[in-house]
Amino acid sequence: MFGPVEDYPRDLAEFEGRFSTEDACRRYLVQLRWPEGFRCPRCGHVKAWPVRSIWFQCAACAHQTSVTAGTIFQDTQPPLSTWFRAMWWVTNQKTGVSALGLQRALGLRSYKTAWAWLHKLRRAMVRPGRDRLTGRVEVDETYLGGTHPGRRGRQTETKALVAVAVEVERRQLGRIRLRRLPDASGPSLLQFVQDAVERGSLVHTDGWVGYDPLRRHGFKHRLTFLEGQSKSPSQLMPHVHQVVSLLKRWLLGTHHGAVTHEHLDYYLDEFTFRFNRRRSRSRGKLFFRLVQQAVAVDPAPYESLVKYARFPS
Numbered sequence: 001m002f003g004p005v006e007d008y009p010r011d012l013a014e015f016e017g018r019f020s021t022e023d024a025c026r027r028y029l030v031q032l033r034w035p036e037g038f039r040c041p042r043c044g045h046v047k048a049w050p051v052r053s054i055w056f057q058c059a060a061c062a063h064q065t066s067v068t069a070g071t072i073f074q075d076t077q078p079p080l081s082t083w084f085r086a087m088w089w090v091t092n093q094k095t096g097v098s099a100l101g102l103q104r105a106l107g108l109r110s111y112k113t114a115w116a117w118l119h120k121l122r123r124a125m126v127r128p129g130r131d132r133l134t135g136r137v138e139v140d141e142t143y144l145g146g147t148h149p150g151r152r153g154r155q156t157e158t159k160a161l162v163a164v165a166v167e168v169e170r171r172q173l174g175r176i177r178l179r180r181l182p183d184a185s186g187p188s189l190l191q192f193v194q195d196a197v198e199r200g201s202l203v204h205t206d207g208w209v210g211y212d213p214l215r216r217h218g219f220k221h222r223l224t225f226l227e228g229q230s231k232s233p234s235q236l237m238p239h240v241h242q243v244v245s246l247l248k249r250w251l252l253g254t255h256h257g258a259v260t261h262e263h264l265d266y267y268l269d270e271f272t273f274r275f276n277r278r279r280s281r282s283r284g285k286l287f288f289r290l291v292q293q294a295v296a297v298d299p300a301p302y303e304s305l306v307k308y309a310r311f312p313s
């Protein structure tokens with residue numbers, strides 16, 4: 001799905017040298033959005049005329065579009081170079097980003113703007129329709145935002161219930177998916193697993209009744225009953241618990257645990273984005289991925305969402 005050329009700045013000096021003008025930023029977006037050349041979003045034609053260096057007019061159907069149309073950059077006031085600085089900054093903070101941190105780094109006047117930007121970038125970190133986890137996947141839920149564990153199956157005012165799925169390959173952690181859930185009921189958990197995990201995969205959970213529907217919906221289901229075991233849950237399902245403890249440490253360290261429910265979704269997506277690219281050595285490459293995903297628009301969002309909700313036949 002991605003173009004072959006991975007072209008990105010290696011350090012801040014290179015970044016600043018390359019992306020100081022609107023034109024340079026726009027050219028980079030064009031390169032990432034249409035790696036094989038322009039393609040008309042309306043008719044698929046590959047030839048276009050430039051209009052005032054911002055617009056492309058399709059040579060076949062005369063549809064006018066820009067490289068930012070239909071992306072998170074569409075209809076935004078700030079210059080692209082400011083967006084680029086935001087994306088560079090977000091991907092270069094190893095421990096993650098708060099809205100206040102972004103506001104300071106970019107010298108934005110309003111906290112609200114910084115917060116809104118993070119939420120826009122979040123859409124580029126986690127896109128609907130991405131690949132599901134496969135193979136062997138451990139799934140569990142955890143409560144975040146409180147010191148006392150909540151009772152399963154209900155949401156408390158101070159704690160958020162978060163579902164966690166992690167691929168396990170040869171005892172190594174693979175990719176993860178995280179999502180805040182309204183409750184730990186069967187329908188909520190099934191929806192999460194269906195969205196996060198490829199049907200036919202082996203899903204490993206504890207004996208919570210909420211996971212009972214999995215087998216009926218095409219998953220192989222391995223159960224580990226925690227009650228009456230001499231081993232602790234973290235010994236019985238070590239991988240998912242490892243992810244949970246890394247997530248909690250990250251939230252505590254970067255955000256001092258002060259994450260409200262309305263911010264939590266952003267942080268979960270950011271953590272996932274970083275975690276799934278944790279082996280990538282270059283921060284510039286993370287920047288590249290974020291920009292790439294920010295312009296990777298779906299040509300038919302509704303259709304793909306419908307397809308996404310259905311099982312492959």
Ligand SMILES: [Zn+2]
Pocket residue numbers: 040041042043044045058059060061062063
């Ligand atoms: Zn066209």
